[in-house]
Amino acid sequence: MSIGAVRDWSILRCPSCQAKLDGTDTSQQCTGCAQTWPVRDGVPALFRDSWVRGNDRLMRHIYDALPSLHDPAVTYMLPLWQLEGSEGAMRNRYLCRVELEKLGPRADGRPLRILEVCIGTGVNRRLVEQWLPKGLQVDYWGADLSEGMMAVCKKKLAKQGFSDVQLVMADAHALPFADASFDRVFHVGAIGNFSDPGQAMREMARVAEPGTPIVVVDEQLERDRSHNLWVRAWFKALTFYDSNPHCPTEAVPPGAWDVLEEQLGRFYYGLRFRVGAAPTDIAAERAVDPAPAATPVQRPRSRGKASSPAG
Numbered sequence: 001m002s003i004g005a006v007r008d009w010s011i012l013r014c015p016s017c018q019a020k021l022d023g024t025d026t027s028q029q030c031t032g033c034a035q036t037w038p039v040r041d042g043v044p045a046l047f048r049d050s051w052v053r054g055n056d057r058l059m060r061h062i063y064d065a066l067p068s069l070h071d072p073a074v075t076y077m078l079p080l081w082q083l084e085g086s087e088g089a090m091r092n093r094y095l096c097r098v099e100l101e102k103l104g105p106r107a108d109g110r111p112l113r114i115l116e117v118c119i120g121t122g123v124n125r126r127l128v129e130q131w132l133p134k135g136l137q138v139d140y141w142g143a144d145l146s147e148g149m150m151a152v153c154k155k156k157l158a159k160q161g162f163s164d165v166q167l168v169m170a171d172a173h174a175l176p177f178a179d180a181s182f183d184r185v186f187h188v189g190a191i192g193n194f195s196d197p198g199q200a201m202r203e204m205a206r207v208a209e210p211g212t213p214i215v216v217v218d219e220q221l222e223r224d225r226s227h228n229l230w231v232r233a234w235f236k237a238l239t240f241y242d243s244n245p246h247c248p249t250e251a252v253p254p255g256a257w258d259v260l261e262e263q264l265g266r267f268y269y270g271l272r273f274r275v276g277a278a279p280t281d282i283a284a285e286r287a288v289d290p291a292p293a294a295t296p297v298q299r300p301r302s303r304g305k306a307s308s309p310a311g
């Protein structure tokens with residue numbers, strides 16, 4: 001089976017009408033509106049080019065053209081540009097909000113599923129493993145629009161031994177999954193270029209199990225702190241497509257609760273929220289937080305403010 005190939009077709013849905021799909025290894029057809037969707041090397045393309053507009057389209061071209069620059073830029077250049085921090089420390093500051101250590105096998109026997117919206121080159125997969133209770137099996141799904149980033153992602157996952165990640169080409173504004181399919185949903189690094197961040201967060205909430213944490217991370221220059229010209233110029237360059245890079249707390253879905261906005265570092269915010277009732281499958285959510293079986297190299301530290309619940 002090819003790296004990134006989908007194995008569990010049961011949760012995939014038509015991104016146009018949400019009906020179930022049916023088909024073969026090379027093409028899937030919607031059982032509702034009858035549109036067909038191509039599948040290449042086991043990875044379905046569940047979006048239409050014409051849907052991808054504005055900054056989403058621009059960023060897709062950039063990521064497709066320069067996918068191999070992403071990881072070195074984030075690992076080596078970002079700490080220089082923002083004059084602080086390591087990549088791993090920053091990533092652990094948001095992964096702690098995903099509450100992976102609270103997961104346990106589901107009582108209904110269904111596999112535990114984690115969705116990374118905009119998986120990019122797949123850097124988070126290995127870090128997520130460090131937060132999961134030891135030995136816990138999860139189905140990890142990644143959605144992204146860039147074929148170039150997906151190609152780098154596949155190579156990396158194969159090298160790291162995570163070749164069972166299931167990949168889908170999809171637009172974050174129209175996730176091709178059934179409601180409540182995932183036990184955890186998170187997104188890092190692109191919502192600032194989305195044409196409609198609110199729509200994307202509603203989609204994340206729709207495909208998440210009710211009550212589970214949904215975590216969104218992207219650029220925001222730390223407030224209440226002075227920044228020199230070097231820092232301000234790099235932040236501006238990195239967010240050239242956005243006139244007001246900020247945490248989109250105003251666009252969390254209606255009824256969101258447990259809303260937490262925090263600054264994760266000089267350039268990045270983290271936003272966590274939940275929608276719907278608290279999880280009922282108590283086997284999948286440990287009520288108390290036991291010592292995680294796997295402790296990340298550096299325990300996350302957060303700073304900044306917690307906002308009040310939106311609803």
Ligand SMILES: C[S@@+](CC[C@H](N)C(=O)[O-])C[C@H]1O[C@@H](n2cnc3c(N)ncnc32)[C@H](O)[C@@H]1O
Nearest residue numbers: 063118119120144145146149171172188189190
């Ligand atoms: C900065 S990378 C982040 C990758 C990864 N999440 C990480 O933390 O390293 C942003 C990714 O978002 C993807 N992307 C941008 N807009 C998108 C959209 N509307 N739908 C799906 N993916 C999108 C890009 O193709 C790119 O792979």
Ligand SMILES: [Zn+2]
Nearest residue numbers: 014017030033
């Ligand atoms: Zn359809």
